[in-house]
Amino acid sequence: MAELNQYRPEHRPGILKLLDDAPFKDRIWDWQFEDPAMVRDFDPVVLVEGDRVVGFNGVMPARMIYLGERVDGIWSCDFYVDASFRGQGLGRTIKEALMEKGPVIMSFGVSARAASVLGHMGWRRSPDVxxxxxxxxxxxxxxxxxxxxxxxxxxxxxxxxxxxxxxxxxxxxxxxxxxxxxxxxxxxxxxxxxxxxxxxxxxxxxxxxxxxxxxxxxxxxxxxxxxxxxxxxxxxxxxxxxxxxxxxxxxxxxxxxxxxxxxxxxxxxxxxxxxxxxxxxxxxxxxxxxxxxQPAFFVRSALPDDADPEQGWFIMGGDSDGELLLAARERFSQGDGQ
Missing domain, CATH: 3.40.630.30 (Gcn5-related N-acetyltransferase (GNAT))
Known part of the structure; x- marks a missing residue:
């Protein structure tokens, strides 16, 4: 039975195997997820069955201006469930765990499958991007x-x-x-x-x-x-x-x-x-x-009395992980990152 685990460095090889459509991921992992200049404590969601990683949701810190206040939120990125474990509600389990990790959580450029999960869980999609x-x-x-x-x-x-x-x-x-x-x-x-x-x-x-x-x-x-x-x-x-x-x-x-x-x-x-x-x-x-x-930009807020978390954002393509992954993929496909 798949269980949530606190992330440990020994999970990394299994996560990289799960992210098999991003062969360049090992080259950018330390910078994206564990750079001490930006990350104090990398705390993603990891789902494990036995010794096998079967689900993952990465996180990136997001310091933000939010309605006049400074807020430490997070970006949700690299949401994966092993193909053989799909259809069992594990995506929802992962997102429920993710929602405990920050007061404001954002996800940008998500797939149609992920968008469906987020919409059913109360995340709000911006109409402005x-x-x-x-x-x-x-x-x-x-x-x-x-x-x-x-x-x-x-x-x-x-x-x-x-x-x-x-x-x-x-x-x-x-x-x-x-x-x-x-x-x-x-x-x-x-x-x-x-x-x-x-x-x-x-x-x-x-x-x-x-x-x-x-x-x-x-x-x-x-x-x-x-x-x-x-x-x-x-x-x-x-x-x-x-x-x-x-x-x-x-x-x-x-x-x-x-x-x-x-x-x-x-x-x-x-x-x-x-x-x-x-x-x-x-x-x-x-x-x-x-x-x-429209690119899909979703927001989930646990801040008090925050009725419209999806409204009023200044978002650019460089936000979240979409552009950083696209840049890496293009460089890697040209042979420069191998």
Missing amino acids: WTYRHLRRSQSLRDHLLRCLQFLNRLTGGSLPAHQGHLQWQDSLPEAAEVDALWESICQRFTKAVVRDYQYLDWRYQRHPLADYRFLVARDADEKLEAVMVVRVNEATVRVVDWVGAPDESALMRSMVTRCMVDHPNATVFTVTTSSAAMGKAFEHCGFFRGRT
Whole structure:
């Protein structure tokens, strides 16, 4: 009979075997789950029968701004049940155990099966997360029609206000003091968001073992840091994965998106995922279109009187583990991570 176990290092080989669709996982495990800069005590859900790991739900810490308060929540990630044990209610058992581990738990980009489990257990799905894309080539009639929509979206945006400072690409983040000062100056303008200070950004984007990110840095006329856009390029696809800046600076967002597009002339696809209506509109005014389907972002809150935990979030594609796994998978598939 399968039983819940407290995680121990000797479980790791069995968990990696369970995660057989992620052959790169051993390369990123220490960084993702046990990096002392971000993780004090790795405490996932582990389900064992005898000596065999048959279920797992990973966790990542999530320091957040939540309705004006600082809250230590968690991201749920890597939810797996061994195929031979499915249909026995073990997924629900795992999620019930997970729900005891933090006051606010989030899950982003979950599968249809996991979404069904979460929905039945009272997790709330956000209606606000969308993916926006820009195509430079048409390979079908649908692509051609989407490019017509892109053109109309750009016309709707009108002329782009000139940015009064300057934009610069960097291979590394600005200095820690600058990034932290920027975050502290804007953090209370978010209703709910993951803390994007230097410690988090450095871990997330500069120390990923199997990914390279670049940073488009905006400064005003006095050289004060205004915003940082985090970008990853894979072959002909450019992904805007994060944004550190005021959530309502649409003109600045447009300037940075435009610069990103100009500086990647060989890219054929640009994409961004966000819950921010202001950011979505800024991207549309740069010639992006909004996709028809929504990435699944679920929230479960145990905070008192928290009636709408799924509302009011600032979410980007770089949040949770989806982007970090995609980056690792793409690098690994190209032979660079083996």
